[in-house]
Structures are given as structure tokens and as C-alpha cells.
Amino acid sequence: xxxxxxxxxxxxxxxxxxxxxxxxxxxxxxxxxxxxxxxxxxxxxxxxxxxxxxxxxxxxxxxxxxxxxxxxxxxxxxxxxxxxxxxxxxxxxxxxxxxxxxxxxxxxxxxxxxxxxxxxxxxxxxxxxxxxxxxxxxxxxxxxxxxxxxxxxxxxxxxxxxxxxxxxxxxxxxxxxxxxxxxxxxxxxxxxxxxxxxxxxxxxxxxxxxxxxxxxxxxxxxxxxxxxxxxxxxxxxxxxxxxxxxxxxxxxxxxxxxx
Amino acid sequence: xxxxxxxxxxxxxxxxxxxxxxxxxxxxxxxxxxxxxxxxxxxxxxxxxxxxxxxxxxxxxxxxxxxxxxxxxxxxxxxxxxxxxxxxxxxxxxxxxxxxxxxxxxxxxxxxxxxxxxxxxxxxxxxxxxxxxxxxxxxxxxxxxxxxxxxxxxxxxxxxxxxxxxxxxxxxxxxxxxxxxxxxxxxxxxxxxxxxxxxxxxxxxxxxxxxxxxxxxxxxxxxxxxxxxxxxxxxxxxxxxxxxxxxxxxxxxxxxxxxxxxxxxxxxxxxxxxxxxxxxxxxxxxxxxxxxxxxxxxxxxxxxxxxxxxxxxxxxxxxxxxxxxxxxxxxxxxxxxxxxxxxxxxxxxxxxxxxxxxxxxxxxxxxxxxxxxxxxxxxxxxxxxxxxxxxxxxxxxxxxxxxxxxxxxxxxxxxxxxxxxxxxxxxxxxxxxxxxxxx
Numbered sequence: 186x187x188x189x190x191x192x193x194x195x196x197x198x199x200x201x202x203x204x205x206x207x208x209x210x211x212x213x214x215x216x217x218x219x220x221x222x223x224x225x226x227x228x229x230x231x232x233x234x235x236x237x238x239x240x241x242x243x244x245x246x247x248x249x250x251x252x253x254x255x256x257x258x259x260x261x262x263x264x265x266x267x268x269x270x271x272x273x274x275x276x277x278x279x280x281x282x283x284x285x286x287x288x289x290x291x292x293x294x295x296x297x298x299x300x301x302x303x304x305x306x307x308x309x310x311x312x313x314x315x316x317x318x319x320x321x322x323x324x325x326x327x328x329x330x331x332x333x334x335x336x337x338x339x340x341x342x343x344x345x346x347x348x349x350x351x352x353x354x355x356x357x358x359x360x361x362x363x364x365x366x367x368x369x370x371x372x373x374x375x376x377x378x379x380x381x382x383x384x385x386x387x388x389x390x391x392x393x394x395x396x397x398x399x400x401x402x403x404x405x406x407x408x409x410x411x412x413x414x415x416x417x418x419x420x421x422x423x424x425x426x427x428x429x430x431x432x433x434x435x436x437x438x439x440x441x442x443x444x
Numbered sequence: 445x446x447x448x449x450x451x452x453x454x455x456x457x458x459x460x461x462x463x464x465x466x467x468x469x470x471x472x473x474x475x476x477x478x479x480x481x482x483x484x485x486x487x488x489x490x491x492x493x494x495x496x497x498x499x500x501x502x503x504x505x506x507x508x509x510x511x512x513x514x515x516x517x518x519x520x521x522x523x524x525x526x527x528x529x530x531x532x533x534x535x536x537x538x539x540x541x542x543x544x545x546x547x548x549x550x551x552x553x554x555x556x557x558x559x560x561x562x563x564x565x566x567x568x569x570x571x572x573x574x575x576x577x578x579x580x581x582x583x584x585x586x587x588x589x590x591x592x593x594x595x596x597x598x599x600x601x602x603x604x605x606x607x608x609x610x611x612x613x614x615x616x617x618x619x620x621x622x623x624x625x626x627x628x629x630x631x632x633x634x635x636x637x638x639x640x641x642x643x644x645x646x647x648x649x650x651x652x653x654x655x656x657x658x659x660x661x662x663x664x665x666x667x668x669x670x671x672x673x674x675x676x677x678x679x680x681x682x683x684x685x686x687x688x689x690x691x692x693x694x695x696x697x698x699x700x701x702x703x704x705x706x707x708x709x710x711x712x713x714x715x716x717x718x719x720x721x722x723x724x725x726x727x728x729x730x731x732x733x734x735x736x737x738x739x740x741x742x743x744x745x746x747x748x749x750x751x752x753x754x755x756x757x758x759x760x761x762x763x764x765x766x767x768x769x770x771x772x773x774x775x776x777x778x779x780x781x782x783x784x785x786x787x788x789x790x791x792x793x794x795x796x797x798x799x800x801x802x803x804x805x806x807x808x809x810x811x812x813x814x815x816x817x818x819x820x821x822x823x824x825x826x827x828x829x830x831x832x833x834x835x836x837x838x839x840x841x842x843x844x845x846x847x848x849x850x851x852x853x854x855x856x857x858x859x860x861x862x863x864x865x866x867x868x869x870x871x872x873x874x875x876x877x878x879x880x881x882x883x
Contacts, residue, residue: 188880209867211879218879225880239877243866251819252855253733253841255699257862259706262698290695295703335820340694366825370762375819379868380854383816386767393762 188225190239191272201236203307204274206288208281209244210410216417217410220280223439224304230444231317235278241268247283250291252376259295262287266297276300278307280435282336282409283374289341303337305346305408305434312353321355323441329356330400332393332416333368334409342366347408350434354441359400369393371415378411394419398429405431447539454536454660461664468671472749475787479742484687494830495686504828508756511577514570518606521567522678525560525613532660542623554628561614561632568610575603585755590774595674595753602675605666609659616655619648680750681829687743688830693821696838701730702846733842735805737783738797740836747831748779757823757833763816770816772823772833778808779836805840814840815852 194201205228210217228235246261269277277299279285289301302310311317329351337343344365351358363369372382372389382388394416397405405420407413416431432440484491497503502519506512531544545553578586578599586599617623618636630637640648670676708714734740737748757772758764764771782804790797805811817837824832844850851859858868865873 186880186883188877190877207876207879209869212876213867213869213871213879218882221879222883237877240874242876243873244862244868246862248868249859249862250696251838251841252851252859253838253843253845254851254859255702255732255842256706256846257859259698259702260710261862261866263706263710286692286694290692291698294698335818335822336694339821339825341692367760367822369760369765370818370820370822372762372818375817376855376858377818379858380815380852382766383763383768383770383812385763385816389762389766389818392766 186222186225187229189236191236191241191274192239194236195272200273202234203276203278204269204272205235205237206245206277206279206281206284207237207242208279208284208410210414211280212242214410214414216414217280220410220413220433220435223433223444224280224435226439226444227308227317227435227442230442231311233311233316238268238272243268245284245287247287248376248379250287251374258291262292262295262297266292266295269297269299274299276302278302278304280304280408280410280433282334282340283411286336286340303341303343303346303408305337305350306343308435308438309346309349312350318442319350319353319438320441320443321353323443324404324437325355327354327356327403328359328401329354329404329406329437330359330361330397330402331364331406331408332361332371332397332412333365334407334412335368335370335374337408338368339366347406347434350438351406354437356404359402361396361400363396369396371409371412371419373411373415378414388419388422390415390419391422394423398423398425402429404437405429406434406437407431408434451537451539457661457664458533458536461667465667465671468668471787471791472671472676474790475783476742476745476749478738478783478786479740479745480738482741482743484743487690490690491686491688494688494690495682498685498828498830499681502828504826504830507828511754514573517566517570518574521563521570525563525567527556528560528613529660529663532656536660542620550626550628554626557617557629558631561617561630564610564613565632568607571603571606571610575600575607578603585759588755588758588771588773590771590777591753591755595777598673598675599753601669602673605662605669609662609666612655612659612662616652616659619643619652619655621645621648621652674751674753677750677752677829680746684746684750685830687746689743689832689835693824696835699732699842701732731843732846733844734836734839735843735847736803737779737786739843740779740839744832744836744839745779745783747833747836748776748783750829751776751780751831752829753777754828756826756828757831760822760826762818762820762822768813768816769810770813772837775809775813775833775836776831779804782808805843809840811844811850814844817841 191204207221211221243265244261245265246258249261250258277288282303285301285303288299308317312319331347331351333344348358369392370389371393397416405416407416413431413433420426420429420431502516505515531542534543535541577583614633614636617630617633619640624630624634624637640651643651670679731739737745751773753773755773761770761772786797789800814837819834821834824834861868861870865871
């Protein structure tokens with residue numbers, strides 16, 4: 186798989202159309218790496234000129250900020266901004282709503298001003314521009330429910346891009362009772378991903394998985410690597426891994442297009 | 445002279461009622477201004493639109509149709525019936541009776557009072573439904589722990605107030621003999637009038653006067669009850685929706701005090717031991733985050749006074765739904781309670797706060813509550829009057845982490861990973877591109 190870095194690009198005197206911000210999960214987490222690869226396959230199919238920062242990419246600082254560590258967040262932000270501005274980056278696309286939110290909303294006042302898109306927004310644009318087509322036969326008839334990531338949905342009011350892509354797969358999109366602005370969190374946000382939950386009577390991801398299972402889905406679609414982990418764990422907890430799978434929308438598109 | 449006694453008594457009651465209310469409003473604004481400054485003077489047209497849509501237009505209330513529509517009935521009733529209070533005040537001061545009837549004409553006056561009567565009856569019925577929801581119907585958000593004691597009593601007291609005021613208004617009309625004889629504008633009170641049919645003209649007048657007086661005195665008492673009650677939202681919903689955050693909900697503010705220090709740290713030419721330039725004051729390092737109400741900004745404090753304790757936030761909170769201690773409504777109630785305590789302390793100590801060994805953190809809000817938050821914004825999205833409990837939670841986490849290094853162990857590990865290798869997990873930065881070749 187060819188994934189050029191910004192350093193390569195610079196050496197050749199080229200400026201890519203987009204920077205793919207992979208994020209920590211997309212780079213290191215085994216499940217999320219599959220999402221990164223699926224997205225890259227789609228980029229190649231649509232002949233998008235892209236690059237990644239590779240070893241020059243570092244945590245956006247989102248998890249540090251939500252933990253309350255503003256120092257660490259701003260250190261990370263300023264380091265990243267130095268790199269991004271050094272490469273004269275204009276447009277960033279990421280599969281991680283947390284990176285999306287932080288880069289889009291929290292970097293500008295620190296000197297990092299870019300056009301930032303979630304991968305579902307970017308893919309929607311590729312389709313609108315006629316650069317990408319989704320085959321609606323491979324997944325036809327599957328029951329799909331979409332779990333809104335908090336940092337894509339409520340945080341930035343992106344509700345339609347992922348749904349538009351799902352509909353194009355030729356599948357049967359069924360909404361959970363809590364969806365869009367009333368969607369329930371998967372339990373990972375606010376740095377909860379990295380700690381045990383406080384004492385309670387249930388895990389948040391189990392409650393959310395129950396929401397999803399009520400729709401009797403074949404596939405739970407997500408647009409966030411952390412939601413993906415939480416929902417996958419929820420499905421395992423409910424012992425439904427034989428009948429229900431959790432997939433990122435990029436993975437579903439790659440599958441539909443036989444990539 | 446003696447015939448002016450009622451007018452004088454009325455004027456005294458009115459001045460006392462309004463005067464005490466103004467005094468409380470001053471206290472309220474003083475307390476809100478104990479908060480830090482935050483600029484919300486921008487985007488005036490958008491702010492005005494939000495206020496009209498969310499506060500006046502009840503846009504977010506009706507997202508939950510049942511309670512929302514019921515609330516609209518009480519709200520519309522409250523606003524429209526209050527036109528009648530204007531007439532009552534003029535009558536009370538001048539010693540007139542139904543002074544508007546003269547220059548509005550019988551037909552239009554009758555139409556107005558008739559509308560008020562119908563609304564009063566609707567409000568009464570709705571308030572009874574509200575009472576049932578709070579006390580009989582087992583609705584989870586009214587039964588949370590933070591609603592025990594005064595908050596529950598407060599909620600019911602408001603409903604009793606409204607029931608009594610509406611009843612008095614109808615009784616006042618029902619016992620007004622000339623008004624009933626005219627037969628215009630009494631669609632509800634005509635059914636109550638027969639109850640008084642064997643009253644003499646004098647006792648009927650006595651009942652009418654009693655109802656009139658208790659009604660207006662009740663309104664003045666209710667006005668002054670607001671400051672002590674969650675019912676303050678009927679006033680503060682307007683400024684609160686106007687001054688609410690306009691940025692995307694996911695955007696948390698970047699602390700400027702931190703930016704200064706981080707820039708200094710990252711500037712290779714900066715001399716951390718340099719003396720401050722002559723003429724500039726040695727800056728007292730700002731406290732990071734919030735452990736006390738006075739560390740919050742004035743909008744957050746106004747949020748606390750605006751909260752009507754409806755609990756929509758808590759009923760949507762993933763942490764609360766899964767049995768954790770966190771309740772966004774409690775965060776707001778605690779903030780108000782502590783702010784009131786600080787305000788009373790200042791009043792008792794001639795205008796300066798005297799350390800009482802307490803603060804918002806720990807004495808009111810525990811770290812366990814703060815760390816249960818997923819920052820999902822469900823509470824912010826739900827609030828019908830644009831309160832932002834999440835911003836308070838985040839400011840308090842900032843204090844815990846930056847002033848006390850008191851994050852949960854796992855988060856400390858995550859943060860040191862970010863510091864050391866640029867990712868929340870312990871992976872080598874040089875392996876960041878390995879995903880490309882794994883399949």
C-alpha cells in the first residue's frame with residue numbers, strides 16, 4: 186500500500202490535495218488501523234492526491250485537554266501546528282472525530298488554521314464531484330444502524346454525511362431510538378477510553394449496544410475508532426459477535442467496492 | 445380621608461413588594477458578577493435570535509412534546525394573564541374598579557377577561573398535571589437524589605402558588621356581581637357564581653374584595669419568592685439564552701494563561717529567569733481551572749441561577765443513566781447553593797468574603813462525579829434554556845489536574861505517554877507508520 190508522507194512530497198516539491206491525519210488510534214490500534222487502510226484504499230480508488238505526516242504526526246492533545254491537562258494539550262497543539270504550518274497544509278481529513286474536532290475548533294486560536302473534514306464529509310464530496318462511486322450491490326439488503334460519535338454529531342452537528350454514505354450502500358438504514366442530537370455516547374469520550382469507569386450499575390458501551398441491538402442490525406456502522414472499540418466490546422459482552430459486526434463507514438465502502 | 449386607606453395600604457404593599465424584589469435582584473447580579481469575565485458581547489443578531497427562539501419561543505421545550513406543550517400552556521397563560529395585573533395595580537392605586545372596562549368598551553374588555561379566564565382554567569388543569577407528574581407518576585428525573593428535600597418542596601410550592609392564584613382570579617370574577625350580571629367575559633366564572641348565589645350583596649362584595657386582595661398580595665409574594673426558587677428561570681431564561689456559548693459544542697476554550705506559559709516554554713530565545721521589564725507589574729500566576737464558584741465565569745454562574753431543575757440533562761447523561769454519581773443538574777444546583785453561601789458570607793462580613801473553610805470542589809462536587817463525565821454534550825444539547833454544565837465540569841477537572849495533579853492513575857499514565865511518545869498508549873513514535881504495511 187502506497188502512503189506518501191509529507192516529507193516525501195516536500196522532497197519532490199509537491200503539495201498534496203489533502204493531508205490524511207491518521208490519529209493515534211488509526212496509527213497504533215489494531216482495529217483502527219484497518220479503518221486507516223480502508224480509507225487509504227478509497228483514496229487511491231478515487232485518485233486523491235494525499236499524504237500523511239507519518240512519524241512527524243503526534244497526538245492532537247484531545248485526550249489531554251478533556252482530562253483537564255491544558256498544558257499538555259497546548260504543547261501538543263503548538264508542536265503539531267509548527268509541523269503543519271511548516272508544510273503549508275491547507276486541508277486536513279481524518280477518520281477520528283476527536284482529532285477532527287480539536288484540529289477544526291481548538292487549533293485556530295493557537296495559530297493552526299486549516300480546512301478540516303471528517304472522512305465521511307470528504308467522501309461525500311468525492312461522490313458529489315463524481316470522483317467516487319459506491320457499489321450498492323455487495324451489501325444490498327443488510328440491516329445497518331449508525332451510531333453517532335458525540336464529537337462528530339452533537340459537538341459539530343455533522344449528522345447527514347455518514348447517513349448519506351450509508352444509504353448509498355444500498356442497505357437498510359434503521360435508526361436507534363436515541364440518534365442524531367439525542368444519540369447516547371459510547372462511553373469513550375472525555376478520556377474515558379483510557380480509564381476504568383466510576384462505580385455504577387452498567388457500562389455505558391453496554392447500554393449503547395443495547396440501543397443498537399434493538400434495531401436488529403446486521404451491521405453497526407460508526408465513524409470513530411473509539412466508538413468502534415466500545416461498540417465491538419459491547420457486542421462481545423452481549424455475545425452477539427456471530428451475528429452483528431461493527432464497521433467504520435470507510436470499511437463498508439471499501440467492502441462494497443471490493444477494495 | 446378614611447376612604448383612601450385601601451389605596452394607601454395598596455401603595456405600601458406594592459412599594460414593599462417591588463422594593464424587596466429589586467433588592468434581591470441587586471444581590472443576584474452582585475453574585476453573578478463574582479464570576480470571572482468572559483466576552484459575550486459579540487454576534488448580537490444571532491444572540492437575539494437565540495433568545496427569541498429558545499426563551500420566548502420555547503423551541504427546545506417542545507422537543508419533549510408532552511411536558512413541552514404543557515409548559516407552553518402555563519407560560520402563555522402566565523404572560524397573558526399578567527396583563528390583568530396591570531389593571532389591578534391601577535385599580536388598587538386609584539381606588540377604581542375594573543378601570544379598563546371604561547375605555548376598552550364592554551365587548552373588548554369582556555373578550556380580554558374571557559380569554560384570561562379560559563387561560564387561567566387551562567393553567568390550573570396543567571399545573572395539576574404537573575403536580576401529578578412530580579408526586580405520583582414515578583418519573584425518574586423528578587426522583588433523583590438531588591431532588592430530595594427543599595428542591596422537591598420548591599417545585600410543589602410553585603405549583604400550589606399557581607393553583608391558588610388562578611383560583612383567586614376566577615373567584616374574584618365569580619363574586620363580582622355587576623360583572624356577572626353583565627354576562628360578558630365570564631366563560632369560566634359563571635359556573636362558579638351559582639356557588640355564591642345565597643350570599644348577601646355585602647358578603648359577596650366581601651368575598652370579592654378578599655379574593656382581589658389575596659390575589660395581588662399573592663402575586664407580590666410570588667415575585668419575591670423567585671429569588672429563593674428554581675422559578676427564577678422565568679426571568680433568567682432570557683439573558684441566559686442570549687449570552688450562551690455560540691461556538692460548536694465540541695470546542696472547549698483554550699486557556700490564555702496556559703498559552704502564555706507554553707509559548708514561553710517553547711521559545712528557544714526566552715529566558716525563564718529574566719526579570720520582568722521595567723514598568724510591567726510582576727504578574728500573580730493565575731489559578732488554573734476552578735475549585736470555587738469565583739473561579740467560574742459570570743455566564744456559568746448565571747447558568748446556575750437559571751436552572752429550573754427539570755432534569756432533562758441528567759436524564760440524557762450517559763454516566764447518570766448507567767448509575768454513576770454524576771448528575772449535570774446537581775452540578776448546577778451545587779454551583780448555585782455554593783454561590784448563595786458565598787454571597788451570604790459577603791453580606792455578613794461587610795462586603796468581603798471571609799474564608800469559611802469550604803469550596804465548591806469536595807464540599808459540594810466530588811472528583812468522582814467530575815471524572816465520570818464523557819464530555820458527550822448530551823446535557824448541553826438537552827437544556828431548554830442553554831445551560832452548559834459541561835464547561836463547569838471541565839474547569840474543575842482542569843483544577844484537579846493542573847493545580848493538584850489529582851487525575852486518576854490511568855489518566856496520568858495516558859498523559860505521560862502523550863508527553864513521551866506522542867500517543868496515549870506506549871508505542872514508539874518511529875512505529876507510527878507501521879499500519880501501512882500490516883495486512
